[in-house]
Amino acid sequence: MPLRRLLFLFLPFLLLGCTSQQINQTLNTVLNGGLTSADIASGLKEALQIGAREGAEELAKPGGYFDDLTYRILLPEEVRKVTDRLQGVPGFNNLEEVILKKINQGAEDAATKAAPIFVDAIRQMTIQDAVGILKGNNTAATSYLEQSTTQALTGEFAPVINASLDKYDANKVWRDAATAYNNFPLTRQEVNTDLGAYVTEQALNGLFKKVALKEIDIRQNVSARTTELLRRVFAQQDAVN
Template sequence: MFRKLLLFSLPFLFFGCTSQQINQTLNTVLSGGLSSDDIGSGLKEALRNGVQRGASELSAEGGYFDDLAYRILLPDEVRQVTDKLQGIPGFSNLEDVIIKKINQGAEDAASKAGPIFVDAIRQMTIQDAMSILKGDDNAATSFLQRATYKSLFNEFEPVINTSLDKYDANKVWLDAATAYNNFPLTRQEVNTNLGDYVTERALEGLFKKVALEEINIRQNIGARTSDLLRRVFALQDPGAK
């Protein structure tokens, strides 16, 4: 009732104001006293928290490998290669070795991913934040993925490849793929570039972590660790829509 009365009275209060002043006042009133800047800051804080927590968890030893939901496995065509190489000396345990090494590489690279994501979050506009607030539970993560995936991939891939080299994963796979491609009866050569595949899976895991953090902060009041987060996300709670 108060809200309807306030809306009825606003035209008289706005006499002599510019359209920009009117819009700013309306946004503040209808958002429970929060300005657009407040809402944008709250969403960015939530995303930063999710990104940093997700990157930290995945960059820990075993962050990818020990969690079956995030462990990076070999694609089917690569497994066909490792299966056929089982009987060759030096390649008997190839699949296990490669899986362990590529996950170690992803864990190493994840420690450097946080700042890349945070920089992308800074570029989110107020308009983006306002449209995301009452979107789906993973709306902010989906926006971030659409807006930054290509640039993140381009920046993340060298880190992944450096990490794969650090753990000899690239060399192990290059030797295996080359040996397979040199088989007389090989019908189709396999890609010797392991970096692209691992980068895609590593980023997929990071975005999955961020999405889980976003869902948590939207649905779990206890996860809103600052006054700003509590006030901003209260706007999308049931009954506020």
């Protein structure tokens, strides 16, 4: 007879005299293969922290955004209209290439600040959240992180992005170009001279995409579970699937 069935046969006798809290804890441990809900929460947090840290580090490397077409931040349509129109203007003939390189450099620089922000948010995850996420789809943890932290991360990330854009002169290059465009005769609609919000949004999208890939890897690839706790927690997911 399987061990799991034997445990359920003898469990009522083992729990005689226990409090309701002790009974719930024991049942929870049996149902989760020896893992408590707290173990599951710790495992999920560990997985997310690994994914967030590795994802941020990869994107923070020189060329982390720009060299990978999956993550490269492209110019918004209104910016491309400006760069196309200014191609023949002295000083602006390679404007698109310059801005594209600079905004991605800015995002790469800002990504160095992202990991601690993610880790702090992950620590706020409740046990109930973690148990539900373990039973969710391959990117359930990343989706939770995105939904629960995007607003706060934007508030923290935007100043870093703007500082990085200033560091690489991207804001100045764009302001000069946008101002020149807006002063053109017959310009129908002025363009926004502020790149910060757009680059911040795109940088965070890339970061969440990278974290999602890390989560999928941990869920599907046993060798990516680099600690004993990760192996035990995600073994429960494997058993369900």
